Amino acid sequence: MLCSKTTHMSEFNIRVLRPADWLAYKSVRLASLKDAPDSFGSTYERESAFMQSEWESRLDPAGRAKSALPLVAECGEDPIGIAWGLVHDTDSKVAHVYQMWVSPDARGKGIAKALLERITTWAIARNCDLIELSVTTTNDAAVGLYDSSGFLSSGQVEDLREGSALKTKIMVKGLRNAA
Template identity: 55%
Template sequence: MSELDIKILTPEDWELYKTARLNSLKESPDSFGSTYNQEAALLDTEWRSRLDLKFREIDALPLIAEFKGQPVGIAWGCIHKPNLKVAHIYQMWVSPELRGKGIAKSLLLKIEGWALGRRCSLMVLGVTTSNEVAVNLYRSFGFVAAGQLEELRADSPLLVQPMTKELNHAV
């Protein structure tokens, strides 16, 4: 996929981010803790501020995958204080028509490289148990089930499996 571009989102990219995020929530409503209606109601200033990492004082890597100039994938890496050794993965999504083409693995590799550069020893994520394709993707990337199943959202019948991947630092 030579026309694939993965880049780090900045506050100036807020409209691109908003488009990709809302597309992900609409297309895969059972994959995220948030909902399309919740995020569609956000003001443009809120979308922009999500990407203002310095102002928010968070260590994050918000990524967008574009194919032929169109947003087709999204993923966030994030490190939460006080545990600076754990990189969380959020908002992972690839457009259905381009799934199976390596975009998700490319996003995961970027986050893994970023996490290694920050000396993290673990990557963690949650995946809806009914999404077998996503579960298999994460397993193929070295993630293993870890911990108890959790509700996707309050009162949701869907369950999320926490998964982890240990990171090995080259000596």
């Protein structure tokens, strides 16, 4: 059962996903793509066709050419949010935020902010200079989240995905003075 609107933050747990969590990750990720198709570059149609090995390898540190912090927010054992921090090998000074999503029933209680803070702490510990993310320009909740967390628009605008009329903007936050 999902946490109710009245649940306090202390009842949530945020932890790192491991390969053994692939089924829970698959379920929450597909739920996010179904719930918020305009928020992500990828689609439910694309990822629902993934094999078990794809879900597992996403969560397997040994199988990636990048450092990742795959996070899940849980209420009891129920996943109610996810977000990923990623640092690509090609640019070790920039951490990226991907896949940010909180279940509709659990929104407005600081879960996304807590996920973002965990990624920020991780990026600072990795000596990154910057956190960067891409957000659909019309997504007021997500833009509000990143604005209130100190992210600024870089001025760079891109298409959400091929064939979509929606645009995304790049937002960044410097970390040099954040530690």
